Amino acid sequence: MDLNTVVEIRDAREPRPWRPGDAWLGGGTYLFSEPQPHLRRLVDLSRTDWEPVRRHPDGSLEIAATCTIARLSRFAKGLSVQAAPLFEQCCRAFLASFKIWNMATVGGNLCNALPAGPMISLTAALDGECLLVAQDGVRRRVRVADFVTGAGRKDLAEGELLRSVTLPARALDCRTAFRQASLYGLGRSGVLVIGALDPLDGSLAVTVTASTVRPIRLWFPLPPTAVALRAAIDAAVADDEWFDDIHGLPEWRRHMTYRYAEEIRKEVLR
Known part of the structure; x- marks a missing residue:
């Protein structure tokens, strides 16, 4: 999509004062996907040559x-x-x-x-x-x-x-387990849960995303029981933090989060 309000693109390697209407330009897949009427100048990061x-x-x-x-x-x-x-x-x-x-x-x-x-x-x-x-x-x-x-x-x-x-x-040395659900094939994630078991001390981190408005990372010194895991999710996620949009109702997202978290708990304990 053309951004017809943007009047300048500058190289991020050339320092200039930041001003209202500026935005960083990385890959641009979001910026150019819909109108951005508040933008006037893009600061292009593509030539920074940062090691990927x-x-x-x-x-x-x-x-x-x-x-x-x-x-x-x-x-x-x-x-x-x-x-x-x-x-x-x-x-x-x-x-x-x-x-x-x-x-x-x-x-x-x-x-x-x-x-x-x-x-x-x-x-x-x-x-x-x-x-x-x-x-x-x-x-x-x-x-x-x-x-x-x-x-x-x-x-x-x-x-x-x-x-x-x-x-x-x-964290890179952790054994991981992954679960993801969408309402339809190749659809946007409605629920995504990841478990990471630390081989050094046996601790378990369970991270909930997509079903919640922000990432929820739960850490347990030892893998919890099914009851303790569900209780921890309930305590960490407020009722209004279950995401609600066309890709899934909050009730469905909550249910699938419980289900996947328990599947992950059992998987890492094998």
């Missing part, structure tokens, strides 16, 4: 905000960690063609903050941490589970940039 994915000496994995879904999928195929299958499972949870895969970015998916965003699911489940950079250069770090605060809402100040997401080595 980097493995640090401590074993952690840093994913640049500009890393495309296709690039992340290719990288994960050669990743020798226990959680490697989860990357492809989340990439495949996109309601997207190969054209979108090659343009859509990890950072864009997080910053859209949609409940069904599978990169939110992936990075929240693996205890990811966002690196945010303000216009004055000040940096801060926020856990992905806290970065997305609601449907379309995130902890991002005006002009602030999501630079990357880092996944800790310990």
Whole structure:
């Protein structure tokens, strides 16, 4: 879609004061999908040449905000960690063609903050941490589970940039289990639940996305009983936090979350 209110596109490598009507341009798959009448200038990140994915000496994995879904999928195929299958499972949870895969970015998916965003699911489940950079250069770090605060809402100040997401080595070594449901084939996720069992201490993290307006990450020092797991979900998700749209009623999303969380609990205990 043409954005006929945009009068300028500037290179992000050329520092200029941020002003009202500015927006970061990553892959542009959301920006150009619908009218954006409030925008006047796009700040293009495509020439920053940030390394898409980097493995640090401590074993952690840093994913640049500009890393495309296709690039992340290719990288994960050669990743020798226990959680490697989860990357492809989340990439495949996109309601997207190969054209979108090659343009859509990890950072864009997080910053859209949609409940069904599978990169939110992936990075929240693996205890990811966002690196945010303000216009004055000040940096801060926020856990992905806290970065997305609601449907379309995130902890991002005006002009602030999501630079990357880092996944800790310990989370990458977790055994994972994945469940996803849509109302129809190849449809947008209505429920997505991920379990991650830590082999070092036996702790279990259960992350709920798509069915809720924000990611819910539950951590248990030891795998809980079925009753304790359901009670933890009830305590963590307020009644008005079950998402409601044409892709699923809150009651259905809640029911499927309980079901998938229990399936995951049993799977990781095998």
